[in-house]
Amino acid sequence: MNSGDDVLGALRNLKTHIKDRRPSRHKPITLLWAIGRLAAEQERTEDHLVGWQTFRDEVGPLLRDFGLPDSSVTPQYPFWHLRSSGLWDVEGIETRGSTPTPSQLTAAGARAGFSKDAADVLRRSLARAEAVGLICSTHLPDVDREALLERVGLAGYASASGELPGRDGSVPRRRHTSFRPDRDSRLVREIKKMYRHVCQVCGERVETRDGHYSEAAHIRGLGRPHRGPDQLSNLLCLCPNHHIEFDKFAIYIEEDWTVRRNSTGAVAHELKLHAGHVIDQDHIRYHRALCGRG
Known part of the structure; x- marks a missing residue:
């Protein structure tokens, strides 16, 4: 499974346990946690599997706080059964037979995580954005997305603007009350002047006492x-x-x-385009992926 389409297909078709007509959240929550660990890697490593005890200690509280209200906290189930997704490997214990108990996983020193091919795909920024958006939209629509993504180290994916860069960020910063991306004010003025403050979505202009008001929105956020x-x-x-x-x-x-x-996929508007404004479709695709529409 070494292409983005393969990984997204597997995520889209993820099989989850159904209880009282509600799909369990254990597997998708675990996958977000695993993506968060990949995103946090300081440098690429081939050994990305996680030991059972670390998995239990980190994933267990997530299942307790974001799983279905009446669902048991059983991290051993996603640890073991995510193998059926084709994205997940388990090592150190015989993978045939029934679900091992926590004590058996501990005794065996079992480890689990994304397969090498899946991990390689999910290290790519667009594929990761597509995966996070798809998991949240398809499998966790009723979960507090911002809270969950913050807990698994993916807070920036909760909005198109992303998190503000720290001191090592790639966007230049100016010191205000906090650190924030230092946007080129000339571009902001240019885009507003080009459209005469008319919203590219609805075609309306906000009128103020001193004239008209609009906002310059980055499609792929700076943060x-x-x-x-x-x-x-x-x-x-x-x-x-x-x-x-x-x-x-x-x-x-x-x-x-x-x-x-x-929410519905229904057409709401046609984007207004100025002849002198060339929008990069790659940025549009990236935003669409964050929406779970990749």
Whole structure:
């Protein structure tokens, strides 16, 4: 399974235990945790499997806090049964037969995690964004996304803008009350002037006492983990409402520039485009992946 399409297909078709007509959250929560560990790697390593005791200590509390309210906290089940996804390896213990008990996993020194091929795919920024968006939208629609992603080290994927970069971030910073990306104010002025403050989504202009108001929205956010470029090809001119909706994945843009509602997939608007504004489709695709529409 060494292509992004293979990994996304496996995630989309993930089989979960059904109880009282509700799918268990154990497997998708575990997969987000494992993606978070990959994203946190300081350098690429071939040994990305995690020992059972570490897995139990880290995944158990996540299943308790984000699993179904009446679901038992049984980290041994995703540890073992994620093998059926084709994305997951278990080593150190015989993989045939019934689910081993926690004591058996401890005694065997069992380890588990993404297969090498799946891990290689999920180290790529676009594939990781697609995977996180798909898991949240398809398997965990009723979970507090922001809280869960923060717990597993993927907080930046909760919005299109991402987390603000720290001192080692790739975006230049200026010291204010906190560190934030230092945007090129010339580009902000240019995109607003180009569209005369008209929102590219709804076509409306917000009127104020002193004139009109709009916001420059990055399609692929400057913050971690997106690290998008501060370029005109990565900017939209939006009204405040549609800026928030775009940033929080309520709307997304198709390749043909239709704007759709993420909750229904229904076409809401046609994106307004100025002849001098060339938008990079790769950024549009990245945002669409975060919406779970990759």
